[in-house]
Amino acid sequence: MIKTIIVAFAVCIIEILVIVIASPMAKPSLVLRFLPEDVRIAGKDHPEPPMYKQIIAHILLALFLIAMFAGMIYLGIDGIRNGYGFWRLTLRFIVLLYIMKAFDIIVQDQWLVMTVGYFKKLYPETADCDGWKNRAFNNKNQIIRIIAYPFLCMITAGLFLLFKGIIV
Numbered sequence: 016m017i018k019t020i021i022v023a024f025a026v027c028i029i030e031i032l033v034i035v036i037a038s039p040m041a042k043p044s045l046v047l048r049f050l051p052e053d054v055r056i057a058g059k060d061h062p063e064p065p066m067y068k069q070i071i072a073h074i075l076l077a078l079f080l081i082a083m084f085a086g087m088i089y090l091g092i093d094g095i096r097n098g099y100g101f102w103r104l105t106l107r108f109i110v111l112l113y114i115m116k117a118f119d120i121i122v123q124d125q126w127l128v129m130t131v132g133y134f135k136k137l138y139p140e141t142a143d144c145d146g147w148k149n150r151a152f153n154n155k156n157q158i159i160r161i162i163a164y165p166f167l168c169m170i171t172a173g174l175f176l177l178f179k180g181i182i183v
Contacts, residue, residue: 018093019107022086023114029082030115031122037075039137040068049153050134051146058138087111091175095182101172108168116161124153 038046043061047054063069090111094104127133129150135142146152175182 016107016110019090019110020114022090023111023118026083026086026111027115027118027122029079030118031127033075033079034123034127035133037072038134040064041072041076042069043138045072046134047138050128050141051144051149051152053144054134054138054141054146057141057144061138061140083115087171091171092182095175095179101169101176104172104175105165105168108171109165112164112168113161116157116164120153120157124157125150 042063043058047058047061050058064072087108090107091104094107099107129147132147135147141147
């Protein structure tokens with residue numbers, strides 16, 4: 016279980032770094048879609064950064080996605096090689112995704128967005144929006160993901176076990 020926690024925290028650190036570094040370079044429509052609705056509306060006319068910065072932002076986002084999938088593949092292969100069955104492999108993926116989800120809610124949504132006001136600084140035209148005070152702005156999406164994760168983890172564990180002969 017230690018490997019799972021280490022991989023989860025490594026992916027979380029990569030994720031926060033990518034968010035902080037890539038957000039100022041990304042297209043506003045990409046960044047704003049993760050923020051409260053009134054903030055999206057107020058920031059919709061924010062000027063786009065130059066294309067080379069947008070490309071860098073997309074490369075950083077791709078690197079994060081690669082790191083996330085690489086972490087899942089590593090944990091899946093390691094689990095198969097260590098004789099994990101369906102439920103133990105499923106639990107491993109659940110731990111990974113729930114640590115990442117807790118990080119998303121606590122560090123990104125509550126701390127970076129609401130407490131620090133990082134995106135308010137990037138989009139000063141949104142400073143007066145009420146959405147910056149609404150700590151529950153993302154609850155519905157978060158609850159949907161929290162409910163869906165165990166099923167996705169079971170599917171992922173099943174796929175790893177299906178390809179067990181190739182892995183071992």
